[in-house]
Amino acid sequence: MIRAGVIGATGYAGAELVRLLLGHPEVELAAVGSVSFEGQPISDVYPAYYRLCDMTCEPEDAVIEKSDVVFTALPSGLSQTLAKKCRGAGKAFIDMGADFRLKREADYHGWYGNTFQYPDLHEEAVYGLPELFREKIAGTKLVANPGCYTTAVPLALVPALETGLVSPEGIIANCASGVTGSGRKLTQNTHFPELNESMTAYKVACHRHTPEIEQTFRMILGREVTVTFVPHLLPVNRGILATCYAKLLPGTTEKQLREAYEARYGEEFFVRFLPQGRVADIKNVRLSNFCDVSIHVDTRAGMLVAISAIDNMVKGAAGQAIQNMNLMFGIDERTGLTAMPPAF
Structure with a gap:
């Protein structure tokens, strides 16, 4: 033992x-x-x-x-x-x-x-x-x-970045966290009357997880990557939902993206790459060590929307x-x- x-x-x-x-x-x-x-x-x-x-x-x-x-x-x-x-x-x-x-x-x-x-x-x-x-x-x-955001964001985007299907420039990570991520000590924004029936951004473009997310991308790509990271606080106990945006490179198709994610995560037990049309949801990973990932292509804007969901405490x-x-x-x-x- x-x-x-x-x-x-x-x-x-x-x-x-x-x-x-x-x-x-x-x-x-x-x-x-x-x-x-x-x-x-x-x-x-x-x-x-x-x-x-x-x-x-x-x-x-x-x-x-x-x-x-x-x-x-x-x-x-x-x-x-x-x-x-x-x-x-x-x-x-x-x-x-x-x-x-x-x-x-x-x-x-x-x-x-x-x-x-x-x-x-x-x-x-x-x-x-x-x-x-x-x-x-x-x-x-x-x-x-790693912490919660720094797990969810890289797992959402690495397959697309490492295969060169999206640009490493202009990445945006728009994330939301359950209140347990703020720790046990009470603060003003986690006080029940402030948190309940609300959703608010915090530490906009200055959260401590920013350099850690960028470091992971640097270790994978071998070059500097800048990320715009905006976290939000949800009135739930658990969960991280990371909605990440990256510019599609010319010629990139949804088929290529799905093949890249399947190749990266197909054998992974704890990362579940979801079927086309399904959307990652924190409810479906609660109390588990799973990370659900879904991808969505905005062809009009030429953007990949990659979404990951984890339980921030697990x-x-x-x-x-x-x-x-x-x-x-x-x-x-x-x-x-x-x-x-x-x-x-």
């Missing part, structure tokens, strides 16, 4: 990770940690876990000591020291925060205000989007787990982290993640 520990277990992503790890047939949940609730059972924080997981939240060092793999679900700037401790102790490390996602220190400093404390670890870290970088993830000891966070763990430990990456989405 793989002994897994979760630091930051009482945030939304951490709690979802605990839920999924408890159902993993090859994992023993060894320890959970939380600064805010240290010494308290996690079931006091999440009563749904009562008698299913009553583990006491422990200090970070205790979690590391008891674990073969440590997951951190923490705000940016808090994972680098923990990663150093884990690597020194020979433990695998999966960061669900942003500390290891960006490869350029200038980007990390510009968007997060932090620096690379341990450049060697940043050099070692592998970006954990399995459908795009599976071979690099397998066997590594340090993974930067494929956009905890589920993808477990998928990465499976690859790191050499087990079937589907293990513990094959539950069907509920039909309604």
